[in-house]
Amino acid sequence: xxxxxxxxDIRIIKDMLDRTRxxxxxxxxxxxxxxxxxxxxxxxxxxxxxxxxxxxxxAVWVGVTVVGWVFSAVYGYRQDRKAAVTTYTQIAARxxxxxxGAGFLLVGIALPRLGAYSYEAISILVSVVSGILFFVMGxxxxxxxxxxxxxxxxxxxxxxxxxxGNDRILLYAVLFIVAYLLPICILRAKHKxxxxxx
Amino acid sequence: MTAETFEPLDPVIHSPLRLAVLxxxxxxxxxxxxxxxxxxxxxxxxxxxxxxxxxxxGYIRMKKSFRDKKxxxxxxxxxxxxxxxxxxxxxxxxxxxGRAKKP
Numbered sequence: 161x162x163x164x165x166x167x168x169d170i171r172i173i174k175d176m177l178d179r180t181r182x183x184x185x186x187x188x189x190x191x192x193x194x195x196x197x198x199x200x201x202x203x204x205x206x207x208x209x210x211x212x213x214x215x216x217x218x219a220v221w222v223g224v225t226v227v228g229w230v231f232s233a234v235y236g237y238r239q240d241r242k243a244a245v246t247t248y249t250q251i252a253a254r255x256x257x258x259x260x261g262a263g264f265l266l267v268g269i270a271l272p273r274l275g276a277y278s279y280e281a282i283s284i285l286v287s288v289v290s291g292i293l294f295f296v297m298g299x300x301x302x303x304x305x306x307x308x309x310x311x312x313x314x315x316x317x318x319x320x321x322x323x324x325g326n327d328r329i330l331l332y333a334v335l336f337i338v339a340y341l342l343p344i345c346i347l348r349a350k351h352k353x354x355x356x357x358x
Numbered sequence: 359m360t361a362e363t364f365e366p367l368d369p370v371i372h373s374p375l376r377l378a379v380l381x382x383x384x385x386x387x388x389x390x391x392x393x394x395x396x397x398x399x400x401x402x403x404x405x406x407x408x409x410x411x412x413x414x415x416g417y418i419r420m421k422k423s424f425r426d427k428k429x430x431x432x433x434x435x436x437x438x439x440x441x442x443x444x445x446x447x448x449x450x451x452x453x454x455x456g457r458a459k460k461p
Contacts, residue, residue: 175381177381246387
């Protein structure tokens with residue numbers, strides 16, 4: 161073997177690793193579904209706030225969470241069945257989604273229902289968990305932009321502390337559009353590009 | 359003049375198709391036959407022969423099952439295969455200029 165053949169072997173290794181990574185890129189479907197559900201819940205919470213019907217806010221969040229988890233479980237099972245390749249990155253990402261999903265359930269519903277803190281703090285704590293989700297995802301998929309959105313969530317959590325009452329929901333909605341819907345749209349476009357690349 | 363030594367390359371891995379298969383399985387927990395075929399652009403028969411060779415050496419494990427009533431072959435890299443791949447890459451480095459070991 162000479163150094164040209166060695167370089168060819170290294171090219172094959174890199175090419176195959178790249179093809180595997182692209183085949184397993186994140187489609188963002190689950191994120192979009194959760195995004196729509198959370199947007200609906202935010203709107204519902206805001207409307208209930210205007211109507212002074214605060215005691216029903218929890219029902220809105222429980223409703224979207226149940227729908228979201230059922231959809232995630234069914235979608236995940238179907239994706240697993242038809243997956244041609246399963247990478248370690250996908251396995252790590254799946255564990256991250258489950259961990260953050262459990263985190264959202266705890267900080268968004270269970271803990272305030274148990275009286276650990278007031279409902280006003282929910283959006284702040286949910287932002288902290290969202291920051292973890294995006295920051296770690298950025299690391300897993302080696303995409304710095306997602307890490308930046310993680311930082312935006314954490315900065316947003318600090319900003320939410322400064323805003324009180326029903327306005328906090330509105331600020332959270334803006335944060336959600338900027339730091340959740342926007343990166344997911346970019347992620348989905350990136351996924352489509354990677355899938356069409358040979 | 360300085361003498362340089364080159365590490366011997368594992369003959370089982372030293373084939374473009376087998377190297378490609380092991381490279382895919384290195385980052386994947388598992389990959390099915392269809393994916394390996396598409397990624398390596400190999401023919402069914404050629405890929406089957408090389409997969410059999412890798413399985414015979416104990417570098418990969420093949421699981422046969424059915425998906426939607428169609429036969430499905432899934433490949434997994436074994437610990438032995440992972441170690442051999444690591445040694446191969448290390449040996450490969452010795453063939454690159456300036457990377458060969460001085461005796």
